[in-house]
Amino acid sequence: MIPLILRVGVCLVAHALMIQHISAQNLVPNPSFELVIDDPEFRPTGVNRSVDWFILLFTTEFFHRSYAAVASVPANHRGFQEPYMGDGYAGMIVYPLDAREFLAVQLTAPLEPGEVYTLSFQVCLSERSKFRTDDFGAMLLHNRPEQDSLSRYYYSVKNLEGRVLSDTSGWMEIRGQYLAEGGEEYLLIGNLYDQARTTFEETGVENALPWAYYYVDQVVLERCGETGSSITQLPPKDTVICDSGSAMLEGLPDADGYYWVGEGIEPVLQTRRPGRYTLNHYYGCDILQQSFTVETDGCFCDITFPSPSRLPAELRALPSRNVESYKLELFNAAGQKVWSGDQESLSQTKLSLAAGIYFWRARLDCFRELDQQPFQRTTSGRILFVD
Numbered sequence: 198m199i200p201l202i203l204r205v206g207v208c209l210v211a212h213a214l215m216i217q218h219i220s221a222q223n224l225v226p227n228p229s230f231e232l233v234i235d236d237p238e239f240r241p242t243g244v245n246r247s248v249d250w251f252i253l254l255f256t257t258e259f260f261h262r263s264y265a266a267v268a269s270v271p272a273n274h275r276g277f278q279e280p281y282m283g284d285g286y287a288g289m290i291v292y293p294l295d296a297r298e299f300l301a302v303q304l305t306a307p308l309e310p311g312e313v314y315t316l317s318f319q320v321c322l323s324e325r326s327k328f329r330t331d332d333f334g335a336m337l338l339h340n341r342p343e344q345d346s347l348s349r350y351y352y353s354v355k356n357l358e359g360r361v362l363s364d365t366s367g368w369m370e371i372r373g374q375y376l377a378e379g380g381e382e383y384l385l386i387g388n389l390y391d392q393a394r395t396t397f398e399e400t401g402v403e404n405a406l407p408w409a410y411y412y413v414d415q416v417v418l419e420r421c422g423e424t425g426s427s428i429t430q431l432p433p434k435d436t437v438i439c440d441s442g443s444a445m446l447e448g449l450p451d452a453d454g455y456y457w458v459g460e461g462i463e464p465v466l467q468t469r470r471p472g473r474y475t476l477n478h479y480y481g482c483d484i485l486q487q488s489f490t491v492e493t494d495g496c497f498c499d500i501t502f503p504s505p506s507r508l509p510a511e512l513r514a515l516p517s518r519n520v521e522s523y524k525l526e527l528f529n530a531a532g533q534k535v536w537s538g539d540q541e542s543l544s545q546t547k548l549s550l551a552a553g554i555y556f557w558r559a560r561l562d563c564f565r566e567l568d569q570q571p572f573q574r575t576t577s578g579r580i581l582f583v584d
Contacts, residue, residue, distance in 0.1 A: 222419040224304045224314075225384065229415045230285035233261045239268065250287070250302045253344040257298040260412075261285040276323035278412050281368045286414035291388045292328050292397050296408055299387035301342050304418065308337065310379025313426040313482050316354045317372040318386065318416040324365040327405035330397040331361045332390050333371060334462070337381040337418075350389050351461040354454075358463070361398065362411065373454045373462070374421055374479040376428070386413065421482035431487040438493055443469045446489045452478035498563035498574045505581040509547045512580075514540060519563045521571075528556045552584045 232248035245252060247259040262270045262284040270286065271279045280286050289298040308314060316337075322329055334355030336342075342350070354373030356362060362369050388395060397409060438444045446466045448455050455464045458475040466474065471493045478485040497519040502512060516523060525543055527536040527550075535550060558577040565572060 224306055224308075224418045225302060225416045226305055227302075228417060229280070229283045230259055230261065230287055231283045233259075233263060233285060237264065237268075239265050247287070250300060253299045253301065253342065253347075255290070255296060255298045257300055258288040259285065260288060275406075275410055275412075276325045276365075278321050278323070278365075281319040281321075281414040283414075286412045288323070288410060288412050289387065290408045290410050291333055292330050292395060292409040293407075294388070294392045294395065297388050299342070299385055300413060301383060301385045302416075303341070304382045304384060307380050307382040308377035310377055311428075312377050313421040313479075313484065314375050314377060314418055315372065315421045315482075316375060316384075316418045317370055319368040319370055319414045320362055321368050321412045321414075322362055322365045322400075323406075323410040323412065325402065325406045326365075326400055326410045327402060327407050328397045328409040329361055329363045329400055330388070330395060330409050331356055331359055332388050332395045332397075333362055333411065334373075334389065335371075335384060335386045336389060337375060337377070338383040338385060339378075339380050341383055342385045347389070348391070350385065351459070352389055353456065353462070355462045363400075368414065374482065374484075375456065376477050376484055378458075384416070384418065386416070426482035426484065428484045428486055431485055433488045433490065435490045435492070438469070438471075438491060443467050444491050446474060446476070446491075448476050448487070449478050449485065452480060452485070454479040493565070498561050498572070499576060500559050500561060502557065502578070502580050504579070505583045508552060508582050508584055509549050511547055512543060514543060516540075516561070519565070520561050521564060522562045524560045526558045528558070530554055530556075532556075548582075550582055552582050555580050555582060 226249040230247060234246060234248065237246060245256040245258055258268065260268050260270050260273050267274045270284060271277050275288050287300055289300060290296050316335060320333060334352040336350050337353045353375045356371045436444045446468065448464045454462065456462055456477045457466050458477065460466055460474065468474065468491060471491050474489045474491065476487050476489065497517045499517045500520060500523060501515045506512060522540060524539050525537065526534055529535050530553060536548060538546065556577065556579050558575065561574045561576065563572055563574060564570065
């Protein structure tokens with residue numbers, strides 16, 4: 198069993214009462230990393246174990262005033278920073294992605310369905326960092342997070358896009374609301390974007406360490422507001438896309454925050470998948486919720502015929518790329534069928550018809566580009582034959 202020491206500095210009474218108030222509501226255990234390992238094993242990379250918190254891959258670090266110099270507070274091998282609160286904090290690489298690290302913890306209780314929660318935590322960029330970024334946030338999960346599943350994870354709460362986390366002397370807060378599905382009991386903190394989507398800039402620091410390294414402190418997850426929250430349903434929206442196209446689904450422009458359920462936190466969602474999407478607009482603790490239904494049409498399941506065509510001639514069909522086969526019928530102006538067949542017989546036939554306008558109807562056998570599933574479509578048109 199790991200022996201624990203709770204080290205708390207002398208604080209003003211009001212400060213102590215504030216900590217007690219936060220602890221009574223906060224679902225994050227050891228939120229400011231005050232519980233420490235007694236006589237931990239020190240490594241060149243620092244201390245990568247902590248009470249309650251766990252890591253994924255690599256060496257997320259934990260710092261405390263009681264630890265040896267390499268992992269102490271305020272000076273340590275990653276830089277110099279006083280804690281936001283208390284005597285400890287964590288540290289992690291957020292960029293580049295081949296070295297990024299994560300913080301994870303099991304909550305003291307699962308989230309209640311339909312409840313709105315506020316998540317906040319403090320971050321500070323190490324002054325030894327070569328890079329800084331705005332891509333930093335957290336996800337609430339039902340199951341324990343795993344390194345191999347990172348590509349499937351998305352933000353529940355994220356730092357604002359374009360708000361670069363650049364402060365090396367003070368703390369910057371990341372804060373947002375989250376409508377619980379119910380049963381979420383793990384919190385994961387870090388950069389959940391892939392390399393292509395992560396935005397960063399160089400700090401210009403000489404002899405810097407080759408990453409964006411951030412200290413993390415005071416992680417709080419609590420119910421939003423003292424009087425609860427309201428959820429208002431907005432009228433749904435529908436849109437149709439081609440099988441190989443995409444839809445741009447846009448939220449209201451004035452919300453404090455956004456959450457596409459199961460998708461992410463941007464105000465605009467671009468998707469190629471048909472289905473129903475739900476967007477929560479956060480206005481403080483209140484939510485305006487809107488659903489979007491995306492349907493696909495056979496945009497690339499079509500056929501055309503050059504018109505006019507000269508008689509007698511082979512009728513040349515121009516199917517689109519997703520047409521695998523088709524059957525064709527030709528009708529004269531009186532509605533009488535004058536020819537029918539498939540694409541093979543059409544290519545071997547010279548039509549001997551009177552000049553004039555004819556109507557055609559084609560049944561197409563196609564496949565969807567997204568899932569390669571077959572489907573059929575019937576389409577029609579007219580063609581002019583001339584002598």
